[in-house]
Amino acid sequence: MDEPAEQDARIDWPGGAIFRPVRTGNAFEEAIERILQAIKLGIFAHGDRLPAERDLAVRLNISRDTLREALRSLQQAGCVESRRGRYGGTFVTYRLPAPNLSDLRRAAEDLGAELEDALTYRLVLETGASERAAKRDLTDDQRAYLERRLADLEAAPADAYRQCDSRFHLAIAELTGSNSLAGSIAETRMRLNDLLNAIPMIGRNIEHASHQHQAIVRAILTQDAEAARRVTEEHLEATAALLRGFLG
Amino acid sequence: MDEPAEQDARIDWPGGAIFRPVRTGNAFEEAIERILQAIKLGIFAHGDRLPAERDLAVRLNISRDTLREALRSLQQAGCVESRRGRYGGTFVTYRLPAPNLSDLRRAAEDLGAELEDALTYRLVLETGASERAAKRDLTDDQRAYLERRLADLEAAPADAYRQCDSRFHLAIAELTGSNSLAGSIAETRMRLNDLLNAIPMIGRNIEHASHQHQAIVRAILTQDAEAARRVTEEHLEATAALLRGFLG
DNA sequence: CGCCAATGGACTGATTCTGGTCCATTGGAC
């Protein structure tokens, strides 16, 4: 009514970015995905105990019944196992499968056009997070936490490398103090995680990445925001290039 | 079991960023919020027609029944009105209320600790978006789209300024080509929108912002990514400072 | 004028999710 001609100039149609899904299709499938990704991201290692059902249900904002349904599926898939009684709980039994190129291609197809979307999004989020983290005055605990994550990553055996890598980068996200930012970074890592897990790890790449990780930590701890941003960008672009290389 | 001592060093507790709510409490309330914010953001002006119920329901991934419940609420609140028949639809009748300082404080209290979270998140997202947009090779249509948004903003009457401002910044987000990024920016704008709407508009600020908007567009169109990032950061920090000033 | 397509309006049965309650099991504390 006001400016009908404008409609033509719009990228897709009114509200393109606003009118996206209010919720994902299914609460219990989403819960499965979250838990599984938390495990794949290395937040819970083999043998770790997940939070109690009652707590986890509150965190995920779903009913305990729905959560239990999800846990039952994970149990049947052999990813977790439950023990009753005090000091019982649900324990992680999942182990990372070996990287596999056909898995990579399949995972890439699942993502489809979302791949570039996710890579761009990740770049923006993580470079921004590094910069923000470098600009904050960190407490000694926070500094120690970051260095611990880096040390864990440096010492990680090959089969735990990617998980430690995720925990390292999530630690940086947490240091920004923005829950929204940390949440989005975690979510985007999840989206890309299957792909990253499927990339064979080459010594030369790991060594290169290791230098970059150290440089990022150094930049954050010395509050050199510009360097933190730049090195993070290089680091992520290297991974993205590797990924595109294996796919193209 | 693996490293119990580590738990102490964690920022909050395992999975802090991962185990966030799977879904917001309520589909129809969420739908109301989305539509209302789309209107407040200026995506639909007074008199505009919203997408047809059947389309909108698909976009929001909710059933048409739930959407209709939301629209009924908006109708009762006097924000929209519906007309049947071909060339009918649901039309926006909402008008922006005048800015009001007590509204500002109330809105700020609603956000609470989320305020700094949202400001940080917005800064990361939007500076990143400007940089990415500047690094892309834009089509003529896209360049024209961006310039159109800027021109609209420059010409905007006071009561439509904030809406045009949102549309301008959302346009930049769309130019990144990352739907996730554009979606997050829209969402964060929504979270802050009530606050921004409540800030009285001062001529000097508008003039300053206008220069920055022009500089951002110039930087994007000349593919000067570094400048795009820097000016966007200055621009957002100015708004944030203004906001903190009114609140502190 | 009559048809038709696009739209909002309304109903219904099935499905999912919730919130609550109670039970079963376990290992430590006393």
Added chain:
DNA sequence: GTCCAATGGACCAGAATCAGTCCATTGGCG
């Protein structure tokens, strides 16, 4: 040895949501 608190296990009534169907209204087109 007994008790107890924390945990998983199970069930249910009701609410929310969905998918599908059909109706009512409207304005343009032939």
